[in-house]
Amino acid sequence: MSPSTSALILVSAVLLLSSATTSAFNVTLILEKYPDYTEFNNLLSKTGVADEINRRNTITILALSNGRFGDISSKKEDVQKRIISTHVVLDYYDVAKLKQYNTSKGPLTTLCQTYGQAKQQQGFLNVVVKDSEVFLSSAVKGASMDSKVESSVASQPYNISILSISSPIIAPGIDGALSPASAKQPNAAAPAGSEGPAVAEGPKQEEAAAGPEGEGTSAADGSSELSPNANSAAVKQAMSGFGLIAAVASLVAGF
Structure with missing residues (x-):
């Protein structure tokens, strides 16, 4: 075997190994085997979330079957992407593992959190196990917990797990309408007998407040x-x- 042939074989082997380690699965090809999830699969591809999933080695996808999207399809594409990305958990969970989930570990981290746009826990999910059933919700305060994990669609331990859920998980304000919790609402009167949170004074205000007695303020x-x-x-x-x-x-x- 000539040196050039040996070098070519070596390069091909390295490329194949690199491809195998960087892409452990293809979520689009996996979901193509399940016609009930055609709409979900199309939305993953349309928003580019499928490509982001395929670049990871460990993932859990909370999939919605056809007809369970509510009004997601009518929203802007960037909002659709944020919503769908909250259905992608950055760890491997099957049904059995979720049933044993200890809430003291904190919420689950989703792909949405990696975008740097999530506010007030929008990139996290809460887990509640009740009567051997698993319920999921956005970790945003006041979010409804009405999405139930129904079954496992497909899995490739411990790289990818696709679980079917009963309804979409939409974090409050994911469409950009949510104001920061610390923001003071204009003309909002505080309830009688209640005290609002203390507001930190700026450097100039503190300097004026701490100034010597008898000096004027601006x-x-x-x-x-x-x-x-x-x-x-x-x-x-x-x-x-x-x-x-x-x-x-x-x-x-x-x-």
Whole structure:
């Protein structure tokens, strides 16, 4: 065997090994075997989530059968991608493993969390096991827990697991309508008897608040306002000025 032939065989072997290690599965080909998940498979490909799944070695997909998408199909494609990516868990879970899930481990991390756009736990899922049944929901506070894990569609331990769920998991505000929890809503009056969270003061505010007694503070319109202590000092200073004038006038009158 010539040196060039040996080198070619070696390069081909390396490329095959590299391909095998970087792509442990092809989710599109797997789901093509299950006609009940055609719509879900198409949505994975349309949004590009399928390609992101195939670049990973360990994944769990929470699949929706045809007709269970609700109004997802009517949303913008970037919103569809965020929703579908929350149905992709970054670890291997089959039904048995989820039934033994300990909530003290915290929520499940989804592909959506890797985009850097998730807010208020939108990239995580909560797990609740009740009467040997597994329910999933967004980890966002107030999200409904009405999606049930029904069965295993396909698996390739411990690389990919595809589970069928009863309804889509849509995190509140995943369409971009959710305001940050710390944001102050305009004209929102606090309930009677309740106190809102403390708001950190900026450096300038803290400096003004901690300034020496008698100094003025700057008003919002740029004008200068005097604090009560400053007003008192100004009055005293004015009174002492008037006293000095009166004394000089009395002295002059004596002459």
